[in-house]
Amino acid sequence: MKPIRVLVVDDSITMRRLISMRLRADPRIAVVGEAANAAEARVAITTLSPDVLTLDVEMPGQSGLDFLPELMRTRPMPVIMVSSETRKGSAAAIDALSRGAIECVGKPRGGESGNAFADLPALVIAASTADLRKRCRIPTRPTADAARPFQWNNKIVLIGSSTGGVDALETIIAGMPQNCPPVLITQHMPASFLASFAQRMNALYAPNVILAEHNVPMSQGTIQLAPGGDHHLAIMPGPRPRTALIASEKVCGHRPSVDVLFNSARPMAARIVAAILTGMGVDGAQGMLHLRRAGARCLAQDEASSIVWGMPRVAWQNGGAEKLVPLHSIAAELLAATARGALADRTI
Template sequence: MRPVKVLIVDDSATIRQLIRLRLREDPRLDVVGEACDAYEAREKIKALNPDVITLDVEMPRMNGLEFLEKLMRLRPMPVVMVSSETHRGSTAALEALSLGAVECIGKSAGPTTADSFASLPDILVAAAGARLMRPGARPAIAPATSFRWNGRYVFIGSSTGGVDALETVLAGYPKDCPPTLITQHMPAGFLASFAARLNPRVAPEVQLATEGAMLKQGHVYIAPGGEYHLAVRGDRAPACHLLASEKRNGHRPSVEVMFDSALSIAKQSVCVMLTGMGRDGAEGMLRMREAGANCIAQDEASSVVFGMPRAALEIGAASVAVPITRISEEILTLTCKDRAASARRMRASDAGSRGLCA
């Protein structure tokens, strides 16, 4: 296969050089050009026809968000945003994902700047083959209006494309949803902004997980990332545990760590694998399924990158592939006291009525 053609767009010559040097080490990639602003980027895209571009958020004359919106409307193509991990930068990065960017990476300041781009080659290769989701294409999902929890806990892993996927899943959750833990591959600063963004948009309470927080109905706990994996400890009264340890499968937070930590309560668990590149969590999900958990994966058609769900399905860790618009109702069926009644009601419901449980 020919190398993936990459265009680097950033107003900083230093950042462009750091990205270029990192990408040129990888034979899968070919840096075909650079641009210092949106106007130069437009001309380079026409002339060079890149497969994927890296795009800075903050640029002169036209910022990255404005350019991204125009690009996805007029000439959709895979875009990976490069953003500072400040609050402002993290908020902008999440907005970029909602506008159609495939992924965002953090741009830390100082001597660690070059380290920020260590994972960029893999991300660009995955982005070049990603399924582009048009902004606003996600259908509205009505949350369940009544729900009786059966005591099962929910563990969700996601990566590239996960921001929109998670918002779709949680949009179908009732206010008294099953306790849910989420590990999303993302820099710590982005995760804090993500939790703050989600909370007012969905019915349950969404928060960054904290050490010792009890898993309560109506609450969704997101891994804070940074130096910690999100795990769970305790059988009778499970609680969040922030585990300071090395990266697993190249990630911190790692889906594998979260799944493995829940093995003692596998029979009371539902595991879900959403869109993302790589295989993080597949082996852990298999162990959970073998220990009695119900395990499902997002289907290929609705995944931005099918890597993580594919890995789970290929090794038999997930028992079924489900479209993203049906995953919330699948979760609610598995965590509802009257599962048979819930399933019958879901089959009889129209597209706008999801996951009701008497």
């Protein structure tokens, strides 16, 4: 296997060196060049033909955020955005994901350089397998299913996603009505970016989209995202299930972990509809298998619509997922499985 060729673009020489040093430590990756701005990046892309680009969001002159759409038009390639984890920086990174970037990572804060970009090699490897042709055109208005009358049947939706997941989640949330079933989502992403993602989705679409908090009852019309950081998101089963934030080690290399969320719901599996979306690795596949065996309805995003068909592939192959569904149909499938009346006839 040939090493993955990476071009590092950042106006800070310190950041370029930190990123390059971290990537060069992985034998599967070759840093083929560095660029300090968009103009240098254009030349380097032409001469070096990288497989993956790391791109600074906040560069002087043409910012990474402005350069990204141009790149997607002229030379599409997997891009990982590198941003400060300030409120402004994380909002820009989420904007970049909607413009074509595959992943985003945070810059180290003061005194954190020793462990800087620890997850970046894995993200580069995941990004290198991404198929940009599968990026979904996200509707700017609610879909037909989101506009239909919806009567909830008391079932709860759990969703897990990783690389390419922001695109996929936005497509699903756009298809949800204001009174959608309660939804819990675990997306692999740094905590500050998750906060910005929740704010963006809440502003754009009908449901109430928030970061999950500990010991809060789940309610119709509210979609809760795992806040990440030091905590996993889980469910506390009961007549009125509540959210739980669990401070513990990473599971399957992730915190938040999809397996933690899915496994927590096993005691109430008959009330669960679970979906696993695009992403590299195996997180969530074993938890989905346990849920299905306990009586939950379980689906996975199909290969044709997945930017990275890793997590859903494993869930399908191990028997955790009972059906593969294209991304554009997942919202409708989830609504059908959680609805009373005519809509429920469209079962998984």
